[in-house]
Amino acid sequence: MISAILVDDETLNISNLSALLARHCPGVQIIATATHADEARELIMTMKPDVVFLDIEMPGKNGFELLRSIPDPDFEVIFVTAYDTYGIMAVKFSALDYLLKPINTTELKDAVERAEASVQLKKQNLRLGNLLQLLDKKQPDENEKIALPTLKETYLVPVKDIVRCESSNNYTTFYLANGAEHIISKPLYAYDEMLTPYGFIRCHQSHLVNKAHIVSILNEDSGYLIMQRSDKKVPISKQKKSLIKTLLKL
Structure with a gap:
């Protein structure tokens, strides 16, 4: 009770x-x-x-x-x-x-x-x-922390430490700069809305990336993003390609 x-x-x-x-x-x-x-x-x-x-x-x-x-x-x-x-x-x-x-x-x-x-x-x-x-904050600040509730505990993670997010059905995996990964039982669109003001880009239906952690762009297929401390190529959808170039000032 x-x-x-x-x-x-x-x-x-x-x-x-x-x-x-x-x-x-x-x-x-x-x-x-x-x-x-x-x-x-x-x-x-x-x-x-x-x-x-x-x-x-x-x-x-x-x-x-x-x-x-x-x-x-x-x-x-x-x-x-x-x-x-x-x-x-x-x-x-x-x-x-x-x-x-x-x-x-x-x-x-x-x-x-x-x-x-x-x-x-x-x-x-x-x-x-x-x-x-x-x-109390008037403007988005990358030092702010976002709460990531997993099954075992809730992590308070600085926004700047998030490299990228990847969806799988109704789950979202957060990949952090220190190599940690947290699986959250919420769809990616819920975090897209929250993180966009902090410089995150929805480059693909299943991927949300932190612009500050982008290392390079591969000109293969419709394009891929290479992120810091990651061997995985993050795909860029055809519909998002021009938007990505605009946001990255390419």
Whole structure:
């Protein structure tokens, strides 16, 4: 059993989420609810929940401002929002869970299961700190870290250390400059959107590369990219060839 606090400025949303948790997530015990950030902060500091279901858009202080006001947050956070825009990219980048209203029960159960696993392992939630750092940045910074959740643990990897990404069905393998490889159970397109602002190029349907790690281009077939510390030739699709030349200023 894990303890939870629900934070949403609309009581109807709190009632709906409470009902969904009671019906589909019996391992969650709701210990308190709050309708604004100041009330939520007091409850979180005194009751020490395992997980907080947090609405992002609220009058006064929003959900992110609430998190900034709590020193060393050690609880899991599942964001609940009606908007798939505000801050969501930073949430995705930090591999944190978010639910769009109206809440899908399957997504809710999956998010709760992940929260339960993290609580049971009593891991410090480094991803939350990563999220708050990302939200404070105005421009993409290659020193920022992206959370890569594998089956065993979550790695926080500097973006600049990623050489390339390769997809296989719904999995993506990250190849790092130090030779490490991490297999993530997410499709490549999810990372394409996140990494493009950091100089990554989708050169092929199955490949995403870091422009900073490109060594040369082979003029074979439709073309191949040679990456640093890699013997593998990364193919360039015919549709992407002109775009690659433009981006690399060739």
